[in-house]
Every structure is written in structure tokens, then in C-alpha cells.
Amino acid sequence: MRLADRMSRLGTETAFEVLAKAKQLEAKGKHVIHLEIGEPDFDTPRNIVDAGIKALNEGYTHYNPSAGVVELRKAVAEEVAKTRNIQVSPDQVVITPGAKPIMFFVIMALVNEGDEVIYPNPGFPIYESMIKFIGAKAVPIQLREENDFRLDTEELKKLVTDKTRMMVVNSPQNPTGGMLTKEDLKAIADIAQERDLMVLSDEIYSRIIYEGSHHSISSFPGMQERTIILDGFSKTFAMTGWRLGYGVMREDLAVLIAKLQTNSNSCTATFTQMAGVEGLTGPQNEVDRMVAEFKKRRDVVVAGLNAIPRVSCKTPKGAFYVFPNVREIGWDVRRLGDYLLNEAGVAVLFGTSFGKYGEGYVRISYANSVENIKEGLARMEKALDKIK
Ligand SMILES: Cc1ncc(COP(=O)(O)O)c(C=O)c1O
Numbered sequence: 001m002r003l004a005d006r007m008s009r010l011g012t013e014t015a016f017e018v019l020a021k022a023k024q025l026e027a028k029g030k031h032v033i034h035l036e037i038g039e040p041d042f043d044t045p046r047n048i049v050d051a052g053i054k055a056l057n058e059g060y061t062h063y064n065p066s067a068g069v070v071e072l073r074k075a076v077a078e079e080v081a082k083t084r085n086i087q088v089s090p091d092q093v094v095i096t097p098g099a100k101p102i103m104f105f106v107i108m109a110l111v112n113e114g115d116e117v118i119y120p121n122p123g124f125p126i127y128e129s130m131i132k133f134i135g136a137k138a139v140p141i142q143l144r145e146e147n148d149f150r151l152d153t154e155e156l157k158k159l160v161t162d163k164t165r166m167m168v169v170n171s172p173q174n175p176t177g178g179m180l181t182k183e184d185l186k187a188i189a190d191i192a193q194e195r196d197l198m199v200l201s202d203e204i205y206s207r208i209i210y211e212g213s214h215h216s217i218s219s220f221p222g223m224q225e226r227t228i229i230l231d232g233f234s235k236t237f238a239m240t241g242w243r244l245g246y247g248v249m250r251e252d253l254a255v256l257i258a259k260l261q262t263n264s265n266s267c268t269a270t271f272t273q274m275a276g277v278e279g280l281t282g283p284q285n286e287v288d289r290m291v292a293e294f295k296k297r298r299d300v301v302v303a304g305l306n307a308i309p310r311v312s313c314k315t316p317k318g319a320f321y322v323f324p325n326v327r328e329i330g331w332d333v334r335r336l337g338d339y340l341l342n343e344a345g346v347a348v349l350f351g352t353s354f355g356k357y358g359e360g361y362v363r364i365s366y367a368n369s370v371e372n373i374k375e376g377l378a379r380m381e382k383a384l385d386k387i388k
Contacts, residue, residue, distance in 0.1 A: 006133055006134075006135070009129075009132040009133050009135075010129055010132075010133050011125055011126070011128055011129030011132065011133075012125065012129065013125050013126060013353075014125070014349055014350070014353035015036055015037050015038060015349055015353070018036045018037075018337070018341070018347055018348075018349055019034075019036060019037050019347070021341060021347075022034060022036065022341060022347040025341070025342070025345070030345055031345050032341070032345045032346070032347055033345060033346050033347065033368070033372050033375055033376035033379065034347050034368060034372075035346060035347060035348050035364045035365055035366070035368060035373070035376050036347040036348055036349050036363075036365060037347075037365060037367075038174060038235075038320070038321065038365050038367070039234070039235075039238075039240040039365075039367060040235065040238040040240070040290060040320070040367050041367050041368055041369065042238040042290050042293075043238065044237060044238050044239050044242070044275075045237060045238070045279075045282075045286035045287075047278055047282045047283065047286075048237060048239070048275050048276075048278050048279045048282070049275070050278075051274060051275045051277070051278030051279075051282070052242070052271055052272065052274065052275035054274075055270070055271035055274035055275060056271045060270040060271040060273075060274050061270065061271060062270060063266060063267055063270070064267050064268075064270045064273065065258075065267065066094075066258040066259070066261040066262040066266065066267050067093070067094045067095065067254065067257075067258035067261070068093065068094065068095025068246070068267070068268060068273055069095070069270060069273045069274070070090060071273070071274065071277050072093075072095055072273040072274070072276050072277050072280075073090035073091075073093040073095065074090045075276070075277050075280040075281055076088075076090075076093045076095070076246050076248065076280065077089055077090045077092065077093050077248075078280075079280050080093075080229060080231070080248050083206070083214070083216075084216040084218050084219050084229070085219050086216075086218055086219055086224050088248055089251070091251045091254060092248055092249060092250065092251050092254050093246055093247070093248055093254065094246060094247050094249070094254050094257045094258050094261065095244070095245075095246050095268045095273055095276075096245050096246060096247065096261065096265070096268055097243035097244070097245070097265055097268045097269065098232060098234060098240075098243040098244065098245045099202075099204050099230050099231060099232035099234065099245025099246065099247075100126060100245065101245070101261070101264070101265070102200075102228070102230045102245060102246070102247035102257070103126055103127060103130055103200065103202075103230065104126075104130050105247070105257045105260040105261065106200055106228050106230075106247065106249075106253075106257065107130045107131060107134055107136075107166070107200070108130075108134055108260060109253065109256050109257060109260060110165060110166055110198050110253075111131070111134060111136045111165050111166055112136070112165070113134065113135035113136060114135070114136065114137070114163065115136045115137070115163055115164070115165040115166075116136065116137045116139050116161060116163045116164045116165065117131045117136055117137070117138060117139065117164070117165060117166045117167065117168065118139045118140075118141050118156065118159050118160070118164060118166075118167040118168070119131065119138060119139070119140060119141070119167070119168040120140075120141060120143050120151060120168065120169070120170055120173065121140030121141065121142055121143065121354070121355035121356065121357045121358075122143060122149075122175055122176060122323070122351060122354035122355045122357050122358035122361070123140075123143070123168070123170060123173070123174070123175075123354055123355055124170060124174050124175075124202065124354070125353060125354055125355070127168045127200075128140070128355060136165075137163070139159055139164070140355055140356070140357065141155060141156055141159055142155070142357045143173070143176060143178060143357065145314060145323075145325060145361075148178055148179075148314060149173060149176035149177070149178030149314070149316075149323065150178055150179070150180055150181065150184055151169075151180070151184070151188075153184060153187035153188060153191070156187075156188065156191060157191055160191060160195045160197070164195060164197060165197065165198065166197060166198045166199070166200060167188070167192065167197055167198075167199055167200070168199075168200045168201075168202065169185070169188060169199060169200070169201050169202070169217060170201075170202040170203075170204075171185075171203070171205075171214075171215075171318075172205040172206070172208065172209060172214075172316070172317065172318025172319040173205075173318075173319065174204075174205070174319055174321055174354075175321050175323050175349070175351070175353075175354045175358070175361075175363040176314075176316060176321065176323040177298075177314075177316020177317065177318055177319045177320075177321050177322060177323065178316060178317070179209070179212065179316075179317040179318050180215070181215075182215045185215050185216075185217045185220070186220060188217060189217050189220040189222075189223045192217075192223065192226055193222055193223070193226070197226065198226050198227075198228070199217055199223070199226055199227045199228070200227075200228050200230060201216060201217050201218060201227050201228065201229050201230065202230045203216060203229055203230060203231045204230060204231055204232055204234070204235055204245075205235055205318050205319040205320075206231060207235075207236040207287060207291070208235060208236065208291055208294060208318055208319055208320060209291075209317060209318040210291070210294075210295045210298060210317055210318060211317045212317055214318075216229060218248075224250070225250050227249070228247050228248070228249040228253070229247065229248040229249070230245070230246075230247055231245065231246060231248070232244060232245025232246060233245065233276055233279055235319075235320075236279075236287055237279045237286075237287065238290065239275075239276075239279070242269075242272045242275065242276075243268070243269070243272065244268065244269075244272050244273065244275075244276050294320050294366065294367070296370065297320075297366040297367075297368070297369075297370055297373055298315070298316065298320070298322070298366055299315075300366075300370050300373055300374065301313075301322055301364060301366045301373050301377070302314075302315050302316075302322060304373070304374065304377040305322065305324045305364075305377065307381075308377065308380065308381045308384060309381075309384075309385070310326070310328035310329050310384065311324050311325070311326055311328075311329075311384070312324065312325045313325070320365055320366050320367045321363055321364065321365050321366070322363075322364050322366065323351065323358075323361050323362075323363055323364075324361065324362060324364065325360060325361055326360065326361065326362055326384075327360035327361075329384060329387055330387075331387065332359075333350035333351050333352055333358070333359060333360065333361065333362055334350045334352060336350065336362065337349065337350035337362060339383065339387075340362075340379075340380060340383055343383050343386075344379040344380060344382065344383035345379060346376045346379050346380055346383075348362045348363065348364050348380075349362065349363040349365075350362055350363075351363060364376075
């Protein structure tokens with residue numbers, strides 16, 4: 001079979017590969033602790049599930065407009081306006097099956113072949129994959145542990161060229177849990193305005209924050225028209241399998257992103273969107289409970305990792321990941337990840353799954369019970385002790 005050239009540039013998300021490998025081991029009877037996959041282990045809150053069932057019973061089973069049902073676009077507009085302190089109309093909202101398509105659609109709509117896009121590295125692997133897939137140049141900006149995994153805005157200035165069209169920011173961040181400060185975002189906003197850049201602001205973890213508060217780059221004067229906010233329901237409401245996300249952007253762009261949706265998914269499932277309305281407008285105590293539980297787990301995982309010889313771990317302020325430094329062990333992290341899975345039955349992701357600057361780190365998702373986290377850490381310690 002002769003493939004299109006662009007397929008050689010398509011990346012992937014290793015989390016799904018490691019999950020598949022772990023499942024294979026489980027099928028053979030091995031017990032595996034899952035610290036690889038980035039999804040809450042909680043069930044979707046009952047009121048949201050009930051709203052989905054009600055919508056099905058009421059016949060929300062047909063196509064709906066490509067940009068999404070008006071009830072949800074309105075609820076998203078109100079939520080985003082309130083939390084980002086900006087004005088948003090429902091016409092600026094496009095609902096997608098998960099937030100991921102927003103990345104693809106926005107990059108397709110705004111970036112030409114040969115343009116440059118700056119993205120965080122280590123970072124969510126789909127940014128780099130999509131940038132390369134469409135034939136643009138992926139320009140990584142390194143997130144360093146010594147800078148709490150925040151990007152260095154002086155370095156950013158130097159990376160921008162006349163070909164730079166867009167930059168991706170993600171705070172709180174996957175895989176490091178790092179968060180940009182308001183000052184960082186202001187500096188990035190200034191650069192974006194000076195150099196006429198669009199900003200894809202991935203704010204999917206904006207509700208999962210333990211210290212400080214969320215700031216969106218869209219809130220700075222003049223930034224809303226050059227920012228696309230990406231957010232969704234997967235993480236905040238434990239709804240990964242429902243596939244529900246959204247982008248908020250200028251209206252003229254929203255029309256085109258909806259057109260890309262017409263050309264691909266047609267629309268997002270209708271009853272799922274009605275459940276999303278309940279998520280945003282219903283009681284929020286379940287979200288608060290999940291975040292409080294994640295915080296407890298974060299503290300357990302950070303303390304546990306720092307107690308393991310040759311491993312050190314920063315305390316992240318948001319998301320549900322830690323990115324411990326395992327460089328002292330002296331193994332390439334891919335080999336280390338395989339070893340931990342096969343020998344210790346602990347599934348983690350190797351740092352390089354998030355780009356070349358992830359060498360020397362692994363990513364652990366603590367979206368798992370305290371009991372499992374403790375067991376996973378104990379197994380890790382024992383297995384690492386065997387590496388001399
Ligand atoms: C940084 C980041 N952005 C976006 C997504 C996409 O989420 P979804 O498509 O499930 O809404 C993820 C999921 O892991 C993520 O970590």
C-alpha cells in the first residue's frame with residue numbers, strides 16, 4: 001500500500017500504547033497498577049449521567065448544528081466569560097467530540113505549510129504531531145524543571161521569527177503539572193501582540209488547581225481576538241468517554257472551525273451535549289470533591305517519590321500528573337518505562353513521549369486511589385533498587 005507522505009509525519013499519544021501493553025500483560029494474569037493514563041478514576045457525577053439519560057429519553061438522538069446545540073454553546077459562553085473575565089457570545093463557541101479536535105482544526109485553519117508554530121516541550125504530544133502533519137515547522141520551547149516547568153519568556157522572544165504564526169500555551173500543564181504565572185502570561189501576550197501571533201491556549205486543566213488560581217491569556221487587553229481557548233469536560237467532570245470539549249474564539253474563526261467539523265464529524269453527539277449543560281450549570285460540589293481528592297493524592301505521590309533514592313520530584317500546582325526526575329538512575333527512560341511495566345507491574349509513561357526534552361523524566365498520573373499509588377511506588381522503589 002502506498003501511503004500519503006504526510007502519514008510519516010503523524011505522531012501519537014503513547015499513553016494509549018502503554019495502556020494497550022499493560023492490558024495485554026493483564027490478560028496474561030499479571031497485576032498492573034495504572035499510573036499512565038490521564039483520566040480521572042472517578043465516575044461521571046450522577047446528575048450529569050441522569051441528564052444524559054434524560055436527553056436520550058427525550059429524543060436528543062438526531063444531528064445538531066456543527067458548532068453545537070445552542071443550549072450548550074450558551075452555557076459555555078457564560079462559563080468562559082465568568083471564569084476568564086471576558087465577553088463571550090455563543091457564536092464564539094464550537095463544541096467538539098472531546099477537546100482534541102480543536103487542536104487539529106485550529107492548526108489546520110490558521111497555519112500554512114512552512115509556517116512555524118512554537119509549542120511546549122515536554123508537552124502534550126498531539127501539538128507537535130499536528131503541526132508536523134500539516135507540513136509546518138514545530139519549534140519546541142523547553143520547559144525546565146529548575147524553572148518549575150514554566151517556559152522562559154526571554155527564550156520565547158528568541159524563538160519567534162517572521163515565519164512564526166502561532167504558539168501553544170498549556171497551563172496547568174500536561175505532563176509536568178507546571179503552571180504559568182500571570183506575569184508569564186502577560187509577557188507571552190506582549191510577544192504575541194508585537195509579533196502578530198495567534199495563541200492556542202489549552203486550558204483543559206483550568207479547574208484542577210491546588211495552589212493559586214487560573215489565569216487565561218485571553219483576559220489581557222487585546223488578546224481575546226488572537227486567542228483560541230481550548231477546554232472541555234473530560235478532566236473537570238470525569239467525562240473522558242463521553243467525548244465533549246470546546247473551543248472559544250473570534251466569531252469569524254468559529255464559523256470556519258464549525259465548517260471543518262461539518263467536513264469531519266458533522267457534529268458532536270447531541271445527548272452528550274445536553275449532559276454537558278448539566279455539568280456546567282448544575283451543582284459543582286462533585287468537581288470540588290474530586291479536586292480535593294487529587295490534592296491529597298498529589299501530596300502522597302510527591303512525598304513517596306522523593307523518598308525513593310535517585311528520584312526527585314517537584315510539587316506541581318495543577319493537573320493530576322507529576323514528572324519526576326529519574327536521570328540519576330542512568331537509564332534511557334523508554335527502557336526504564338518498559339522495565340517498570342514488565343518487572344514491577346507499574347505502568348508509567350516515559351518522559352520522551354512528550355518530546356525530546358522529556359529525557360530523564362517519567363510521567364505519573366495520580367488519577368488513581370491512594371492505596372494503588374502507594375503500592376505502585378513501593379513496587380517502583382523495589383524495582384529501581386535492582387538497577388545498580
Ligand atoms: C493538555 C491536554 N489537552 C487536551 C486534551 C484532550 O482532552 P479530550 O480530547 O479528552 O477532551 C488532553 C487529554 O489528555 C490534555 O492532556
